[in-house]
Amino acid sequence: MRSPHVLWAVVPVVAFLSTPFLPFVNGPHLWLGIPSVLAWCLFWTAGTTVSLALVEHFVHHADEAEDGDDDRAARDAYEEVAA
Numbered sequence: 734m735r736s737p738h739v740l741w742a743v744v745p746v747v748a749f750l751s752t753p754f755l756p757f758v759n760g761p762h763l764w765l766g767i768p769s770v771l772a773w774c775l776f777w778t779a780g781t782t783v784s785l786a787l788v789e790h791f792v793h794h795a796d797e798a799e800d801g802d803d804d805r806a807a808r809d810a811y812e813e814v815a816a
Contacts, residue, residue: 738787738788738791738792739788739792741784741785741787741788741791742784742785742788744780744784745777745780745781745784748773748777748780749774749777752770752773752774755773757769758770758773
C-alpha cells in the first residue's frame with residue numbers, strides 16, 4: 734500500500750485541517766448562499782471521495798499485476814464464502 738498514489742488521500746485531510754487557519758474560509762463570507770466554512774467542507778467531502786477513488790484505481794491495478802495464481806485462488810475462495 735506504500736505507493737506515491739496514496740498521497741492523493743492526504744490532500745483532503747490537509748484541506749480539512751487547515752480550515753480554521755485560512756482567512757478566506759474562516760470568515761463572515763457566503764459562498765453560493767451558504768457560510769464559507771460549510772461550502773469548503775462540502776467541497777472537500779466530495780474531494781475526499783475523488784481522492785480515495787484515485788487511490789483505489791491506481792493501487793488496485795498495481796496489485797493485480799503482481800498477483801500469482803495462489804493469491805487469486807485464495808481470493809476466489811474468500812469471495813465464495815463471503816457471498
